[in-house]
Amino acid sequence: MLEPIVRFFSAQPPAVLPYYVAGAVVFSVLLIFVLINLPSRMRKPLIALVTFLAGLFYAAEFFLPIDKTTQKNVLTDYLVPASKLGSLLGGMTLTLGILSLLRVHGRNIARLRAGWYNSLALLVAMVAMVVFGLMDSYSANATAKKVFNVLFEGMLINMDATMFSLIAFYIVSASYRAFRIRSIEATILMITAFLVMLGQVPVGNALTAWLPTEGWLASLRVENIKQWILSQVNAAALRAIAFGLGVGGLAISLRIWLSLERGAYFEKEI
Amino acid sequence: MQHAFEKIEPVLIVEVLTAIIIIWRIISAQRGKELFIRRIPGLNAIDEAIGRATEMGRPVLMVPGIGGFSIIALQALSIFSYIARSTARFGNRILMPVADATVYTVAEEVIRDAYQSEGHPERFDPDSIRFLSDRQFAFASGVAGLIQREQIASSFMFGEFFAESLIFAETGNMVGAIQVAGTVQTTQIPFFIAACDYTIIGDEYYAASAYISRNPTMLGSLVGQDFGKLLIVSLCVIGSVAATLVALNVPTLSSASKWLIDLFTIR
Amino acid sequence: MTPQTPKQVTFWERLQAIDRRILYVLLLAVIIFPLFVPIRLPMVTMPSTLKLYQAIESIPEGGFVIVSATWSGGTRAENMPQTEAILRHLMKRRLRVAVFSFDQQGSQFSYNIASRVAKDFGYEYGKDWVHWGFRPVVGVVMKSLVRDIPGTFATDRNGKPTKDMPVMRGIKDIKNVDAIVEIAASGIYMDWIGLVVGANPKLKFGFCPTAVMAPETYPYMDSGQIVGIMEGMRGAAEYEKLVNTIGLATKGMGSISLAHVLIMLLIIIGNIGYIVTRVRGS
Numbered sequence: 001m002l003e004p005i006v007r008f009f010s011a012q013p014p015a016v017l018p019y020y021v022a023g024a025v026v027f028s029v030l031l032i033f034v035l036i037n038l039p040s041r042m043r044k045p046l047i048a049l050v051t052f053l054a055g056l057f058y059a060a061e062f063f064l065p066i067d068k069t070t071q072k073n074v075l076t077d078y079l080v081p082a083s084k085l086g087s088l089l090g091g092m093t094l095t096l097g098i099l100s101l102l103r104v105h106g107r108n109i110a111r112l113r114a115g116w117y118n119s120l121a122l123l124v125a126m127v128a129m130v131v132f133g134l135m136d137s138y139s140a141n142a143t144a145k146k147v148f149n150v151l152f153e154g155m156l157i158n159m160d161a162t163m164f165s166l167i168a169f170y171i172v173s174a175s176y177r178a179f180r181i182r183s184i185e186a187t188i189l190m191i192t193a194f195l196v197m198l199g200q201v202p203v204g205n206a207l208t209a210w211l212p213t214e215g216w217l218a219s220l221r222v223e224n225i226k227q228w229i230l231s232q233v234n235a236a237a238l239r240a241i242a243f244g245l246g247v248g249g250l251a252i253s254l255r256i257w258l259s260l261e262r263g264a265y266f267e268k269e270i
Numbered sequence: 271m272q273h274a275f276e277k278i279e280p281v282l283i284v285e286v287l288t289a290i291i292i293i294w295r296i297i298s299a300q301r302g303k304e305l306f307i308r309r310i311p312g313l314n315a316i317d318e319a320i321g322r323a324t325e326m327g328r329p330v331l332m333v334p335g336i337g338g339f340s341i342i343a344l345q346a347l348s349i350f351s352y353i354a355r356s357t358a359r360f361g362n363r364i365l366m367p368v369a370d371a372t373v374y375t376v377a378e379e380v381i382r383d384a385y386q387s388e389g390h391p392e393r394f395d396p397d398s399i400r401f402l403s404d405r406q407f408a409f410a411s412g413v414a415g416l417i418q419r420e421q422i423a424s425s426f427m428f429g430e431f432f433a434e435s436l437i438f439a440e441t442g443n444m445v446g447a448i449q450v451a452g453t454v455q456t457t458q459i460p461f462f463i464a465a466c467d468y469t470i471i472g473d474e475y476y477a478a479s480a481y482i483s484r485n486p487t488m489l490g491s492l493v494g495q496d497f498g499k500l501l502i503v504s505l506c507v508i509g510s511v512a513a514t515l516v517a518l519n520v521p522t523l524s525s526a527s528k529w530l531i532d533l534f535t536i537r
Numbered sequence: 538m539t540p541q542t543p544k545q546v547t548f549w550e551r552l553q554a555i556d557r558r559i560l561y562v563l564l565l566a567v568i569i570f571p572l573f574v575p576i577r578l579p580m581v582t583m584p585s586t587l588k589l590y591q592a593i594e595s596i597p598e599g600g601f602v603i604v605s606a607t608w609s610g611g612t613r614a615e616n617m618p619q620t621e622a623i624l625r626h627l628m629k630r631r632l633r634v635a636v637f638s639f640d641q642q643g644s645q646f647s648y649n650i651a652s653r654v655a656k657d658f659g660y661e662y663g664k665d666w667v668h669w670g671f672r673p674v675v676g677v678v679m680k681s682l683v684r685d686i687p688g689t690f691a692t693d694r695n696g697k698p699t700k701d702m703p704v705m706r707g708i709k710d711i712k713n714v715d716a717i718v719e720i721a722a723s724g725i726y727m728d729w730i731g732l733v734v735g736a737n738p739k740l741k742f743g744f745c746p747t748a749v750m751a752p753e754t755y756p757y758m759d760s761g762q763i764v765g766i767m768e769g770m771r772g773a774a775e776y777e778k779l780v781n782t783i784g785l786a787t788k789g790m791g792s793i794s795l796a797h798v799l800i801m802l803l804i805i806i807g808n809i810g811y812i813v814t815r816v817r818g819s
Binding site: 090100103163171258261 | 285289293344401404408419433454461463472473488492494499
């Protein structure tokens, strides 16, 4: 029954592709025209309907019975086009994001604001990455490929690693400041942290290496205490938090799906 | 599990029942039932942090995390809308760096609306909402730079955060900012607790918009969530008892217990 | 009004507020020192690491394993030794290996590592192992590979068709896969569990997260959805010991040990200052 629709949305041969593109453009222009001229009182119900149908698609795809041999139901084939639609929207908004960057930093440079040279460096880096990235993919120019390699592997990857390694320094200053035994709870927290830290590294393991590896005394080895804290105490707390988050997520999703959400933009006049 | 149909019972019982309970509580709240919500210190601190920024004449920073456009980002924007209404009233400068282009477009709209609803559209600066980068550490360095350059007075971090959370929080700490953070990423909560003044933990994050707005629909949903959690806790207790009965091989009861355990076991 | 004399900061108060720059220099020193003067300490293997090792050991020779390297340069220190250790084990066991990544950088890194390890074990590309390259859109790829692996990964990282490669012989869908090992710095294990693991009850799913991610994955090891966990650099060092090799992780354990000791010492110093100040104040 849905076969013609699946065929319509699948990849088309080059001969008919221009007609599809032209059709999509005409349809989009018409849709935008209709949406702009829609009376105010109809806009909210329309948004509610589209939201409901979009949510229903994923819920139905999940709950509808599947064919055991193909592992699919009637909606499964539409998952890829639906995700492509999401990517398309993301791509369009990325243009707005880049425009925001150009606006903020272009203005910094034009007005020679304090630190304008940083803005210039950012824009030059952005343009260089785009140009050499495209040349790397679509051109046979060996120099461009080398430059891209230097930019990507020589600079970007290492700058990423540098930023990540900052965390090591920050955790030292943050834990030095935070772990003060101001109360009984704080003391328990600190002792637990010490046990986990000692259990995590060989130097800590060496402290209790004299204890047997089998029998009840083995439970007192620091690595086993650490394992017990993580797999019993910590995992139990994490499970509880995960349950709360799962139910909270479900509640918000339901409110949005059924257009029951309130506050901020959800109550805005449109 | 790719489809619910491979084993529908546990999903149907837990998910659908929880959904029905939540909708039922929302409807009863909308009909005027009085509901109580406990105090959440992190959310109470929002006004204090904005007040401090006003006194110091320094900007307020809002970071919606590095996740995409999802319910987590929507919740963050809901909290930021409330903060923006306060900053619009007091005339604080705000900064909102964003890592996702879709979140950026919605955020700009939300903050603009907040200023408009407070009657100060002229105070809204479009440059205060900035798309920086969708790469994790490029975004992290951008935000850290903003914090240092602008010497922010208050920092609000709500959304999806990963390894960059400590970079933001510790940089904020360096400039002496008062910091409130909330995330659903359990691995990042310890970092926020170590470096921030207030941290919103676990599903408090999803309670934030209800807590701030006191809207009956949201409060009803919150109570429904608690019923949902109660359902899960009950299932945990029943499951533990059933597993114990199976292990003890109690006659007649163990086969019923085994059936119950099989019913809820999915991989 | 009499001018107030500035309050004298005592030694004990200073202990509570050591300049962060001093802390950073100390950390830098304790990380660099063991790299030049190696410190070898005995390693104890955690049950989580051992379980992953045993799960790989239980796969019959010639079995098919997918390795997903969803990490980038930022977490290289932890994820790179993990990737190398797991690939060494898989190739040592003569298993067929397919590597890919949901991250562009991870794709490049994992290809470099796999090529190097393959050379050590005489693995031939296309026959014994393959690299499917970078694959965006996690959910779509996972849902698709459950039903159709040759269709999902029709070409390798160089655009070469995979269907005629001997390594892919007999691989149609997830039922033909013995194990999946994900090396990641994110919560992607949830997607694997939710979308893939349940589709083949015999499939072994191993996870190699960064150390900070590890605690949240424990409940899934208890439930059997994850067979074993290689926790950060420490897990990689333990795994290197299990596969009889000395790699980056084993070499880095000295630095990690000293950094942990430094943090503990600083916390103790801060607390001594705090307690003495409080006692004197009261």
